[in-house]
Each structure stands twice: as C-alpha cells, then as structure tokens.
Amino acid sequence: MVICTKIRLTTFLICILLICKSCHFALETKSNIVRVAISGSAISTMKPIAMAFKQQNPTISIDFVVGTSGNLAGQLRHSHSFDVFICSDTLFTRDLYVNGNVRIAPPLTYAYAKLLLITQQKTGINDWGKYLTSPRVKKICIPNTTVSSFGYLAQKCLEENQIWDKVKNKIITADGTASAFRYMEKQAVEAVFLPQSFLFEQNPPKNYVILEGYNVPQGALLCSDKEGGKRFYEFLSSPVAQRIMTQHGYIFK
Numbered sequence: 001m002v003i004c005t006k007i008r009l010t011t012f013l014i015c016i017l018l019i020c021k022s023c024h025f026a027l028e029t030k031s032n033i034v035r036v037a038i039s040g041s042a043i044s045t046m047k048p049i050a051m052a053f054k055q056q057n058p059t060i061s062i063d064f065v066v067g068t069s070g071n072l073a074g075q076l077r078h079s080h081s082f083d084v085f086i087c088s089d090t091l092f093t094r095d096l097y098v099n100g101n102v103r104i105a106p107p108l109t110y111a112y113a114k115l116l117l118i119t120q121q122k123t124g125i126n127d128w129g130k131y132l133t134s135p136r137v138k139k140i141c142i143p144n145t146t147v148s149s150f151g152y153l154a155q156k157c158l159e160e161n162q163i164w165d166k167v168k169n170k171i172i173t174a175d176g177t178a179s180a181f182r183y184m185e186k187q188a189v190e191a192v193f194l195p196q197s198f199l200f201e202q203n204p205p206k207n208y209v210i211l212e213g214y215n216v217p218q219g220a221l222l223c224s225d226k227e228g229g230k231r232f233y234e235f236l237s238s239p240v241a242q243r244i245m246t247q248h249g250y251i252f253k
Contacts, residue, residue, distance in 0.1 A: 034228040035063045035081065037072040039088035040178030041113070041150065041195040042218065045248040046086060049241045053232055056240075060228040068176035070147030076223060077101045083229030085221040086236075088113070088177065088195070089149030093219035105222040110236045111250040114196040115153050115214035118184055118205040128209045132158075132191055133166045139189040140170045141180045148176055149216045154193035157214050196249035215251065 038046055043066050050062040065072070065082065073092035076085060080102070087093050093107035123131040132140060143151035151173065158164040174180035177194055184192045184205065196210060222233045235241055242252065 032059050032228055033061050033063050034083045034226065034232050035065060036084045036086060036232070037065050037067065037076065037082040037223075038086040039069040039072070040066055040176050041088045041197055042086050044200050045197050045245060045250070049236070049244050050232075052240050052244065053235045056235075057228070057231055060231065062232060066178075068144075068147050069149075070144075080223055083222075083224040083226050084233050085223055087219040087221070088216065090217045090219035091149060093221040096221060102221055102223050104225060105233070108220045108222075108233070108236065109217045110220050111218045111242070111245050111252055112215040113150075113218055113250055115150060115157060115211045115216070116194050116196045116198065117209045117211055118192050118194060118198070119207045119209075120184075120187065120190045122207045123209065129161055129163050132163060132170075137167075137170060137190040139172055139183075139191075140167055141172050141174055141183045141189040141192040143177050143180050143193070144173045144175055150177055150193065150195055153214050153216055157193070157211055200248050210249075218250070 036046070036050075043064060046064065050064070053062065054060070069087045069089060069092050072082075072085060073087070073096060076082060076096055077099075085093060085096070085102070090107060090109055096102045097107050117128055119128070119131065121131070121136065131137060142154040145151040145155055155164065158167065172183070172189065174183060177198070180192050181194055181198055181201070183189045185203070195216070199205065199208065220233060220236055222229060246252075
C-alpha cells in the first residue's frame with residue numbers, strides 16, 4: 001500500500017513538473033514572437049530583412065501583420081497588440097507618439113522610398129505626362145490620399161507637373177498600395193502610382209518611370225517593451241538592413 005502511494009505521488013509530481021515545463025515553454029515561445037504591423041508597400045523589403053535578423057537572432061521569430069498604414073495606426077490607437085509598427089510614411093508614427101497612444105521610444109525614419117509610375121504601355125521618362133493625358137489612358141490609379149502618403153505624393157506630382165486638372169476625371173483610388181498594384185495586375189487601369197519597392201515583387205512591372213525628387217520618408221515605431229521587438233527595431237538602422245533596403249530602391253539622407 002505504501003509503495004503504491006509512493007508511486008502515485010511520484011507520478012503526480014512528474015505530471016506537475018511536465019505541466020510546468022510545458023507552460024514555461026509556451027510562455028517562452030510566445031515571448032520570442034515579435035508581431036510587426038507593416039504597410040503593404042514595405043513587406044517585400046522587410047521579409048529579407050527579417051531573414052537577416054533571424055540569422056543573428058535565431059531564437060526570435062517575426063510575425064508580420066500586413067495592412068494599410070492608416071488602418072494599422074487605427075488599431076494601435078485602441079490596442080497595443082503589436083510590438084513594432086512599420087509605416088509607409090512618418091505621419092502616423094509621429095501622430096501615435098505625439099498623442100501618447102504609443103510612447104515606448106521616439107519614432108524612427110529608417111529610409112526614403114521613391115515614387116514610381118507604372119504603365120501598361122512603354123513610355124519614356126520625358127513623355128509620361130503626355131502619355132497620361134492621351135486618349136490611350138482611360139484610368140489612372142493612385143492609393144487613397146487620406147491613408148497613403150504615396151497617394152498624396154502622386155496627386156502632388158501630377159499637380160506640380162500641371163497634369164492633375166487634365167486627368168482628374170480618369171483617377172480611381174485604391175485602399176492602399178497593394179490594392180493599387182492589383183488594379184494594374186488585372187489590367188483594370190493603364191497607369192498606377194506606387195512605391196519603387198514594387199519593382200521587387202514576384203512579378204515586377206516591365207514599364208515604369210521612377211519619379212525622381214518625389215520621396216516619402218518611411219517610419220517605424222516601437223510599440224512594446226518586448227526585448228525581441230527592441231532588437232528588431234534597432235536592426236532597421238543596421239548596415240545589414242540598410243544594404244537590403246538600398247537593393248530595393250530605398251535611399252538615405
């Protein structure tokens with residue numbers, strides 16, 4: 001009887017130990033996952049950066065949540081469910097910090113993205129304005145100017161080149177840069193304004209013009225005290241990350 005009791009007690013203690021270890025492992029695993037809210041225009045660049053980060057930090061995993069900068073910023077105003085926010089501009093990161101929604105560390109401008117004009121037909125850099133105003137172009141897509149700095153910059157570019165009034169009836173807006181790119185993929189428009197990073201998608205466009213001088217600062221914001229998040233946030237400014245960004249068309253000032 002005593003032996004049976006001891007066996008039962010030993011078995012019980014082993015079960016408790018296994019449960020504790022399992023819980024500890026689950027908590028440890030969860031703490032090593034960094035949730036990164038990221039705009040669609042940056043994901044093709046950030047994936048290789050995350051891979052390079054993983055090589056230096058093998059115990060930390062990056063989990064990307066992709067959306068428009070405006071929608072992701074809206075989520076962060078009401079919930080701190082992300083560890084890092086990577087934005088297609090600096091307006092939302094600055095707004096979240098200044099208004100006290102996220103106050104872990106000051107916002108970071110990690111690079112500048114160039115504006116790109118993608119066209120269905122081949123056009124030269126000197127006649128893209130003529131192409132957009134021609135009867136060949138029925139629809140021009142730009143990202144929503146209220147949630148995308150690239151949409152705002154596209155409209156500014158058209159206005160400064162005295163084209164906006166001539167083409168504004170052709171303009172259709174997309175929720176974000178990823179949605180705008182899908183319009184072009186489906187050949188629903190003849191032209192679309194996007195970040196230069198879209199040249200590095202799986203099926204990159206063949207006809208495009210890089211609009212020099214129209215650059216958007218790219219922002220990042222640390223949203224939690226998680227150690228892995230802090231490391232990834234700091235990694236964005238590292239020579240390794242900047243080399244990858246340069247390969248994807250980003251510039252630094």
